[in-house]
Amino acid sequence: MTDVWVNGASMMPTGRHYNVNIDEMAARVLDEALRDAGNPQLDALFVASATSEQAEKQQLLGAYIASRLGLDKIATYRVENADGSGGAAIMAAAMAVRSGLYNCVAVVGADKPNDVLSNQQQDIYSTATDTVYERYFGVTPAAQAAIMAKLYLNKYEYKYEDLALWPVLMHKNGANNPYAYMRKQAKIEDVLESELVSDPLRLYDVGPMADGAAALVLCRNRGFAKIVGMWTSTSSRPFNMREDYDVLYSAREAAERAYAMAGITPRDVAVAEVHDSYSIFGVLAAEALGLAPRGQLLASLKAGADIKVNLSGGLKSRGNIMGATGVYQAVEVLWQLLGKAPFKRADGNIGVLHSMGGVDRTSTIVVFAI
């Protein structure tokens, strides 16, 4: 495929940013990413946000971000794929560059779930499920994740203690990431003793919702990294009609297509950031990306294997920045490939992100190379 180059990247620490509006957070990281890119002429802005409408009561977010920076006459678009908005926006932006219409575009992910109370956050989060066939009947993302966790653990003969290795690893990874929301180590006892959310999943299996913004500048001209493969796939299967509950169809399909486009195999992947809004999704996503055989990721963790997944701390520790998460993942993967602080340089030149919307409803895979 025609490469799309990354010329700039920026992110702000995740947290509870009560003192700054969503458009100002977005403008700040966009400004930084543009400076990182050498201040190119920007043709378009793609905004990824899952909370701007329901939490901020703001449509047309791109127009107001552009206003803050005086970016007149550029095109602006918001791309919403629920918590998978970030990956979808990167995909749409990269296609726009490939189309030849634009030389340089930016992707900004921005969300402030903490602008609303946690019951309202859950309300918003659940609007990523099928309103008619799931949400009205109380089938929450947590319940769906719990069902998938139970069936996975049972099928591959694991105990819950094995799944608990995921949040322990995430907290280990995130503890040293100054951009992370939950910067602390966690022992397996912390996980096992935490509140039960939806059997078997406990509080430590859930990525906490954090505020944040991250930005990328994508251009036709040479930058410090390039997008060599990308794909979005949506699973049409309703949850109750799935053939298997231990696989993320959308992630597997998108990964196969993106790898084929990039001409790589999973063995070429030096680092990956996956959407572990619940720890079981982290496990299933890593397997869908081919980073472990199906059913074997927890066995690898138990054997102490050094998996290069979610070195940021993932959604568990870095935080779930809703629709902005995919843009955070992009910056993390890029900085890992480059060895830019706070990340160590990856042992390879290929990094991958997995951005998921809903419970395996849509996934975008983006393959970066330096």
Add this chain to the structure above:
Amino acid sequence: MTDVWVNGASMMPTGRHYNVNIDEMAARVLDEALRDAGNPQLDALFVASATSEQAEKQQLLGAYIASRLGLDKIATYRVENADGSGGAAIMAAAMAVRSGLYNCVAVVGADKPNDVLSNQQQDIYSTATDTVYERYFGVTPAAQAAIMAKLYLNKYEYKYEDLALWPVLMHKNGANNPYAYMRKQAKIEDVLESELVSDPLRLYDVGPMADGAAALVLCRNRGFAKIVGMWTSTSSRPFNMREDYDVLYSAREAAERAYAMAGITPRDVAVAEVHDSYSIFGVLAAEALGLAPRGQLLASLKAGADIKVNLSGGLKSRGNIMGATGVYQAVEVLWQLLGKAPFKRADGNIGVLHSMGGVDRTSTIVVFAI
């Protein structure tokens, strides 16, 4: 530019569709558009909706539309630019085809503003304004439209009775359009005697919000029409810092760029559909598209000129289908070019749509040719 072909188009009558869900409306028109296109393999679906989140409490709408039709593994994206979502989604979809990643994509616009009460509709509509600098202070779209109308009428020495010619024309055009919401003629007295909304604008100056869905299928392979020019432009000027109040900057810029891309001048435009959510915007949009000199459109109407703008009836008569409006406009322009019922064949082969988000914050212009 590389042409993007239109292979299928469909729309349903606008109205109050209490008996069908938004995803089912969307699936219905998508199915019809796919049949119109000869049922090609669909690679991606771009959804335009401005009410799905706030009125329907549904994110990820594309995934659930795909589910209803069993369209497995396709990519889905929702594009939100408030009431300009339709044009923005067509633009994003056409760029995706041009990028070479997809052969055939669909754009579906779907909105159901009547699923909420009219005060809630106005709440949602006002989220297209700048939350921090406008909405919090009660600066509504109606107020902004009224200011622009007053200044326009004053500057060009018109009376309100002159502006009232716009809704009269729209009702005349829409009366014979079976897809329109308000299918009745209106006399100038009806307009002048209608309720004052925001001085000088009256009830007949406001496009009523209607439910509806429309769809397009865009492909690389030859279809019945093609997109020969398109552009999106966003004005960064806050309302209180505009240089002029009698021009739609975003529409003018987008039209100039789209015409240049298509190699046409305004004289080549046989038909146009513009975003007249308030009648003053219809006047300003027609002028921004170069269909009349600045300040002269109402003079043309007074002189009885046959302007080929909003033969559908526009937002006033066909209805304001919020984010879906731009997709309706596309189908209307195409059917006018083709002479497909209920529309008469246009006297020319070039048609244009103008899709606007917010009050002149962002506009998309698409130029179709048969």
